Amino acid sequence: MLKMNLFALLWGIAIVLSLTGWGWAVSYFFRINKEAHWGMKAALGVAFSAVFGGLMNLFLLISSRTILVYLGLGLVLLLFFIILNFHETIGGVVQGWRELARDKIFACLAVGILLLFIFQYAVATFSSFNPSDDYQAYFVFPAKMIQTGHLGDDPFSERRMATSFGGQSFLDTFVLAALPFDYLHLVDRGVSWLILILLVWGLFRKYNFSPRTAALAVGSLMLFPLPLVNITGQITAIVLFIVLLELTFFKEPTESEPIWHRAALLAMVAAALCSLKFTAITACVFYFIFYYIILYKESATKKERLTTIKLFIFSSFLVFVALLPWMLSMYHSSGTLLYPVFGKGFYGTAYDSAMSPYSELSYANALNLLYQLANVLFVVLFLFILWFWRSVPSDEKLRQRLKFFLWATVLGVTVCAFMLAGLGVYRYVFPFIVAAIILLLANFVGKSSSFQGRLTSWKYEQIALLVVAIIFGAGMLDFFNGIKGNLKIVYGRLLGNQTSSFNDFFDDIQSSGGSSTFTAREKSGYQKMQEATPAGEILLARLEKPFLLDFTRNPVYIIDLPGGASLPPGLPYFKGSEALAEYLLSKNIRYVAYSYSTECLFPRSELLLNTLKSTTNVWQRTEIKDTLNLHDSLKELGETRKRIYDDGVNFVLDLSSKVK
Numbered sequence: 001m002l003k004m005n006l007f008a009l010l011w012g013i014a015i016v017l018s019l020t021g022w023g024w025a026v027s028y029f030f031r032i033n034k035e036a037h038w039g040m041k042a043a044l045g046v047a048f049s050a051v052f053g054g055l056m057n058l059f060l061l062i063s064s065r066t067i068l069v070y071l072g073l074g075l076v077l078l079l080f081f082i083i084l085n086f087h088e089t090i091g092g093v094v095q096g097w098r099e100l101a102r103d104k105i106f107a108c109l110a111v112g113i114l115l116l117f118i119f120q121y122a123v124a125t126f127s128s129f130n131p132s133d134d135y136q137a138y139f140v141f142p143a144k145m146i147q148t149g150h151l152g153d154d155p156f157s158e159r160r161m162a163t164s165f166g167g168q169s170f171l172d173t174f175v176l177a178a179l180p181f182d183y184l185h186l187v188d189r190g191v192s193w194l195i196l197i198l199l200v201w202g203l204f205r206k207y208n209f210s211p212r213t214a215a216l217a218v219g220s221l222m223l224f225p226l227p228l229v230n231i232t233g234q235i236t237a238i239v240l241f242i243v244l245l246e247l248t249f250f251k252e253p254t255e256s257e258p259i260w261h262r263a264a265l266l267a268m269v270a271a272a273l274c275s276l277k278f279t280a281i282t283a284c285v286f287y288f289i290f291y292y293i294i295l296y297k298e299s300a301t302k303k304e305r306l307t308t309i310k311l312f313i314f315s316s317f318l319v320f321v322a323l324l325p326w327m328l329s330m331y332h333s334s335g336t337l338l339y340p341v342f343g344k345g346f347y348g349t350a351y352d353s354a355m356s357p358y359s360e361l362s363y364a365n366a367l368n369l370l371y372q373l374a375n376v377l378f379v380v381l382f383l384f385i386l387w388f389w390r391s392v393p394s395d396e397k398l399r400q401r402l403k404f405f406l407w408a409t410v411l412g413v414t415v416c417a418f419m420l421a422g423l424g425v426y427r428y429v430f431p432f433i434v435a436a437i438i439l440l441l442a443n444f445v446g447k448s449s450s451f452q453g454r455l456t457s458w459k460y461e462q463i464a465l466l467v468v469a470i471i472f473g474a475g476m477l478d479f480f481n482g483i484k485g486n487l488k489i490v491y492g493r494l495l496g497n498q499t500s501s502f503n504d505f506f507d508d509i510q511s512s513g514g515s516s517t518f519t520a521r522e523k524s525g526y527q528k529m530q531e532a533t534p535a536g537e538i539l540l541a542r543l544e545k546p547f548l549l550d551f552t553r554n555p556v557y558i559i560d561l562p563g564g565a566s567l568p569p570g571l572p573y574f575k576g577s578e579a580l581a582e583y584l585l586s587k588n589i590r591y592v593a594y595s596y597s598t599e600c601l602f603p604r605s606e607l608l609l610n611t612l613k614s615t616t617n618v619w620q621r622t623e624i625k626d627t628l629n630l631h632d633s634l635k636e637l638g639e640t641r642k643r644i645y646d647d648g649v650n651f652v653l654d655l656s657s658k659v660k
Contacts, residue, residue, distance in 0.1 A: 008125055008183045012190040015174050018074030019045030019195070024081040030265040037202030042195040043243045045074065046171070046236060047272035053170030054275065054325035060149030062170070067146075067177035099211050109215040116222055117197065124189035129517060131544070131601050133159075133230035136560040139181055139517075139547035141169035146176045147551045153333040155346050156540065156557045156571075158354075158564025161334035162347065165326035167275030168233035181517045181547065184231050192236040197222065199242055200438060207442040217441070227427040233276040234431060240273045241435035244284065248291040249405040250439050259307070263315040266291075270315075271322035278338075279428040282419070283412030287432075288319075290408040294401055334565060351570030353626060354563045357421040357619040377433050378426075381409070384440045402443070409436045423617045518545055525647050530554065532645035532652055533591045540584060542634060543650060544595040557589070563626030573629050577636035581655045590656050594634045597649045602627055 020038065023045030027036040036044065049070075056062050082089050100107045129135070137159035144152050151169065154160040168188070175186045197218055204214035228234050247266055266288075273284045292312040299305040327337040336345025348354025385406055412432055417425045526548040533539050539554045546558050559566075563573065567587050572579040584592065594600070634653075642657035 004179070005126070008179055008186060009122065011175070011178055011183075012121070012125065012186045012194070014075070015071065015187070015191045016042055016194050017078055018071040019049065019191070021045065021074035021076065021078030021081065022048050025077050026265075026268075028081075030261045032262075032265065037198075037206065039195060039197075039199030039202040040243065040246070043199055043239045044269075046192070046195065047240055047243065047269045049171060050167035050272035050275050051268055051322045053167060054165070054323070054329075057145065057150045057166060057170065057329055058325035062145040062149050062173060064146055064177040067173050071174060071177075103211060106211045106215060109212060109219070113215060113219050113222065116219065117194075120222055121190055121194065124193060125183060125186050127185045127189060129184070130230045133232075134184070135517075135545050135547060135601075136558065137163075138169070138172075138231045139184060139545075140558060141166060142172035142176050142184070143181075143547050144551045145169060145173050151329055151333065152551070153555070154558055155334055155567050156559045156565055157334075158347070158561040160560075161330060161336065161339050161345060161565055162278065164232065164277055165275040165323065165330060165338075167272060167326070168231075168236060168277070171233070171236065172231065188231060188233050188235050189226075189228065192233070192239050196235055196239050196242075199239060203242070203246065203438065203442050209442070221438075227430050229427065234427075237273065237276050237280050237431035238434050240269055240276070241280070241283070241432045242438060244269050244273060244287060245405070245435055245439045248287060249294070249401050250443055259311060260314070263311045264318055267315045267318035268322060271319045274319070274323055275326050277431075279416065280431060282415045283409070283429070283432040286408040286412050286415075287405075288315075290404045294404050297400065298397060335568075346565045346567060348563045348565060348570065348626075351566070351568075353566075353570050353573055353622075355618045355622045357419065357423045357617050377430070377437060380437055381433060381440075384437065384444075405436075409433070421617055421619075423619070518548060523548055525649065529593060529645045529647070529650055529652055533593075537591055538589050539652075540589050540592045542592070542594045542600055542630070544598055544600055559630070561623055561627075562630040563623045571630070573626050577633040577640065580630075580633045581637055581641070585655055591644075591652055591654060592634065592637070593645075593650060593652045594631075594638070595650050596635060596638060599631055602631070604628060604631070 020042040023036070023041035023043065024033070026044040026048050027033045027041055053062075056066070100110060129139075137157060140154075140157075141151055141160070144150070144154075145166075151160075151166050171187045171191075172184055174191075175183050179186070200221055201214055201218050204217055205211075209217070226234065244266070247262070247269065270284055270288050274281050292308060292315075295308045295311070296305055299308050327342075331337050331345075334345045334347075336343040336347075339345055339347050340349070344350035349356060409432065413425070413429050416429050420428060522545065526543075526545070527550070530539070530549055530553060533554060535553050537554060538557060539549075540557050540559065541549065542559045542562075543549075546556065549556050562571070572583050584590075637653055637655070638651055640659055641653040641655055642659055643651045644654050645652040
């Protein structure tokens with residue numbers, strides 16, 4: 001197991017280097033290589049990969065082999081560009097070494113940050129998973145891609161149609177191409193986290209922060225608690241939001257700039273963001289539109305204004321084109337190009353079996369929202385807004401850009417809060433709030449001479465240090481609260497197995513050790529269960545760990561959240577088990593698998609308790625009731641239909657064979 005864990009840590013670094021190679025190619029193509037630091041290049045590689053993944057998904061080209069070839073090409077590109085820019089690259093390394101030698105305090109900070117990074121990177125790589133989210137959906141999606149070449153159809157999966165097009169799932173295939181499911185945190189919490197650190201360091205140095213302040217800012221970011229509850233692209237979204245904002249509101253326009261290239265690059269980053277998480281779309285749209293409004297206002301002539309309109313249309317069209325492969329896959333699977341913008345598709349709201357979070361606003365929702373907003377990041381953002389109004393920029397263009405940027409951020413939070421009715425708002429707005437704070441901090445210090453008010457220019461970096469200290473303090477509290485458990489994780493995964501050695505490090509990497517996400521007995525049980533089902537027949541799964549299934553043997557439809565999604569006219573809830581059987585048979589679904597002993601990790605007692613809480617959202621209450629009803633119906637069918645497989649945990653029913 002030691003070999004596997006060490007290989008996983010190295011594999012994450014290899015992915016970062018490959019993405020940097022692809023990002024370097026992108027920066028050359030769009031003619032921004034001079035302004036793109038290493039963090040920016042790696043982030044552009046992420047954006048390109050998320051968009052390119054849509055094409056690979058559409059044409060069923062995803063496999064372990066093609067992913068490894070893709071990553072290998074990225075490494076080749078990186079080597080090529082390093083050789084092409086050898087003197088510049090060496091010059092950067094020499095300059096960094098001189099800064100370390102010249103400033104001993106900075107050198108100590110750099111060593112401390114390196115040690116902290118190694119520890120946090122290991123903790124992120126070996127973190128545990130969320131069974132109700134990851135096992136039901138977010139493990140399934142990259143597994144399907146690797147096995148079948150694409151996401152495929154999953155019309156009974158709510159998360160398939162209401163959380164993401166699949167960009168993050170494609171990035172997760174970079175892990176499954178070489179490693180087992182145990183390491184699926186590696187992309188978001190490992191790779192994207194490292195890219196975020198490089199991005200922030202490069203950004204702060206670009207804005208002339210002192211090395212000490214930049215190092216403290218990076219350290220604060222590394223310590224700050226992240227609201228991560230599953231393997232979806234939370235940190236990846238932060239990375240792309242920073243790039244989006246740096247290319248728009250915080251980009252100094254130049255006369256020689258290739259504006260059409262810039263519009264195309266902006267479209268690629270925006271499309272990548274939209275492909276990662278649907279909760280990122282709202283803020284992305286506001287930033288995108290407001291940026292072009294600013295360009296229109298800054299246009300001095302009618303010709304320039306007309307060009308801006310053309311740029312907006314061109315860039316918007318490219319966003320649509322870049323997302324179209326993902327959207328077509330979504331339409332084929334779930335009946336809509338994008339829920340609910342282009343229709344409800346197979347979502348439960350189309351059949352009145354599900355409710356939207358905002359369909360019932362209450363005092364409890366409002367109190368829950370206020371509680372989530374009472375957070376250090378929102379306090380810092382509020383202070384920045386006050387700071388902006390107290391220290392108004394003397395530069396008219398800068399003042400207008402910051403004003404529109406702040407309005408876009410506030411509107412993004414507001415719309416998300418309304419759409420979610422306060423349900424998990426902090427977690428969903430976290431990516432663009434963090435990005436906004438980082439860019440505002442860099443902008444205020446880097447352009448301190450452009451501000452007027454009670455603050456003098458020399459105090460701006462001290463204020464930046466104060467903001468960093470606030471975030472650092474909040475992060476330190478969380479770090480020390482969890483250090484005991486995190487040390488245990490790292491020790492157990494790297495040092496706990498004394499039988500492993502380095503002698504044959506690369507021998508049998510894929511099969512070494514066991515698994516923390518499932519046991520050999522579970523894997524064998526799922527294999528036997530599927531073998532009991534005729535090959536090629538549709539299998540409807542309400543299972544604890546459906547990602548263990550072989551998606552090449554049977555088309556598998558997964559019910560991850562009952563009531564969320566189903567084929568028309570919708571699953572018949574509260575109409576009895578026979579109505580459910582008739583409905584499924586009418587859809588050519590003859591075989592149903594259910595984890596009846598564990599109730600698919602949704603125990604009745606716990607679900608009933610949640611329905612009694614005043615803070616439980618109407619969307620949650622409806623799906624809890626649908627879940628309980630579906631489980632009852634499946635248990636009833638287990639008594640009236642033939643069980644072609646039953647191991648005491650899971651059973652498979654043949655709905656066409658009644659028990660006499």
